[in-house]
Amino acid sequence: MKIDIGISDTHRQAITQGLSHLLADTYTLYMTTHNFHWNVTGPMFNSLHGMFMLQYTELWNAVDPIAERIRSLGHPAPGSYAQFAKLSSLPDAPALPPKALQMVAILAQGHEAVARTARGLYEVVEQAKDEPSADLLTQRIAVHEQTAWMLRSLLEE
Numbered sequence: 072m073k074i075d076i077g078i079s080d081t082h083r084q085a086i087t088q089g090l091s092h093l094l095a096d097t098y099t100l101y102m103t104t105h106n107f108h109w110n111v112t113g114p115m116f117n118s119l120h121g122m123f124m125l126q127y128t129e130l131w132n133a134v135d136p137i138a139e140r141i142r143s144l145g146h147p148a149p150g151s152y153a154q155f156a157k158l159s160s161l162p163d164a165p166a167l168p169p170k171a172l173q174m175v176a177i178l179a180q181g182h183e184a185v186a187r188t189a190r191g192l193y194e195v196v197e198q199a200k201d202e203p204s205a206d207l208l209t210q211r212i213a214v215h216e217q218t219a220w221m222l223r224s225l226l227e228e
Contacts, residue, residue: 074145082199087146089192090204093211094137094149095158096188100181101130103164107178110168119171126178126218133211140207160184172226179222186215 074083108123138148149158156163161181169177189211196204 078199078201082195083144085195086199086201086204087141087144090137090141091149092158093188094134095155096161096185097130097133097137098155099159099161100185101127103181104130104178106164107174111171111174113171115171136207140204160188175222175225179219182215182219186212
């Protein structure tokens with residue numbers, strides 16, 4: 072059935088591509104954060120273990136709205152590790168767990184990267200007058216910028 076929601080096919084395709092990158096970045100950051108939650112050690116274990124749990128839970132809750140927005144625009148959402156690896160701008164988690172503060176730095180960089188991915192999609196979303204996607208992006212940018220700030224604050228001497 073033809074989709075007629077007031078957004079052109081060209082814009083829907085471009086927005087879907089951007090949201091697919093955002094979904095892949097979000098899922099990759101989720102997996103890295105969950106990995107660090109399991110593997111953090113050292114004097115900051117308790118506080119970082121708990122903080123990472125809050126962060127991976129927030130990321131886990133974010134993937135569904137992104138994927139469902141892609142579906143609302145009439146395209147399939149990527150959902151395999153292979154697809155996410157191709158689409159994500161983030162590296163995979165290190166094979167060996169780094170030290171706690173290196174984990175914090177990696178996650179701060181990851182949140183900044185996801186914010187950049189979301190922000191990079193904003194122009195086409197505005198051109199298409201796609202308010203639901205704009206709202207989603209605004210929320211995701213705010214979360215990732217705030218989380219990056221909090222993580223960077225832990226690295227201050």
